[in-house]
Amino acid sequence: MITLRHFEILRAVAETGNFTRAAEKLYITQSAVSHAIRELEEKTGTALFDRLSKSVQLTRSGRLLLEEIIPILSSCEVLESRLNCLEHRAPLHIVSSITIAAFWLPKILTAFQKDWPDIPIHVDVVSAANAIEVLRNGKADIALLEGTAPQGPFTCSSFAAYPLFIVCAPDYLSSNKELTLQEFCAEKLLLREKGSAIRDTLDSVLYLSGHTVQPVWTSVNSLALIEAAKAGLGITILPDVLVNESLSQGKLIAISVQELALKNELIAVHHRDKYLTTPLKALLAYIESAM
Secondary structure, rough: OOOOOHHEEEEEEEEHHHHHHHHHHOOOOOHHHHHHHHHHHHHOOOEEEEEEEOOEEEEEHHHHHHHHHHHHHHHHHHHHHHHHHHHHOEEEEEEOOOHHHHHHHHHHHHHOOOOOOOOEEEEEEOOOOHHHHHHHHOOOOOOEEOOOOOOOOEEEEEEEEEEEEEEEEOOOOOOOEEEEEEHHHHHHHHEEOOOOHHHHHHHHHHHHHOOOOOOOEOOOOOHHHHHHOOOOOOOEEHHHHHHHHHHHHHEEEEEOOOOOOOEEEEEEEEEOOOOOHHHHHHHHHHOOOOO
């Protein structure tokens, strides 16, 4: 079988014009060189070298073959030079929740890419349930989630947290800015969809207290809930980073509900059986220092 080694020997003989010097250049025996050239000539069915009295010289067929193999050998040599740095060029794939992608991830990736500028990074912003499914199937390196750590073959680390604010328009409630849990559940509520980290956190607390809610609005879009709350259509619960501007402008006010203090943990998750490359370990370190 003809291999790359045959082609390396052909090139060495062509460059040195001598079987002995080609053998010395490649640190092999002269008989190995002669044997390889003979196998190539048998395979091609023609002489590749003219054996002259003191040297060998490529035949026209030999020159044609050399022209074909030089680009191949050059490519192989370039590839070999890169083999020991594959980890430093392999892309990373992140799946992230919307809030983390908007308020934490840009800062993390900006810092990371100052030290790892050659690492391509692909980010998909998806729901928490979809993120875990992508991670479980091995199609992502890391998932950034809000709320409760997922069950399964995962390694999880909390790297930050945010409080959930209960807000409404300034004139939505007459004067009472503190509600009982029962009063809160009876209000017009503008909530994120079931399965979202925010809704899951709320529903878990209410379930433990023996309460449930029937929202008048359910939305996958937090901005829609903010605008509905500003319009006086009800009470919404959202991360502080999403409502701080409206609160500072006086377009929303924060209210308190007895026994309802809510916050979400931000969690970095990776499959515990996944090999962690050096850049991925570095990214995890940047994430964990994001607090």
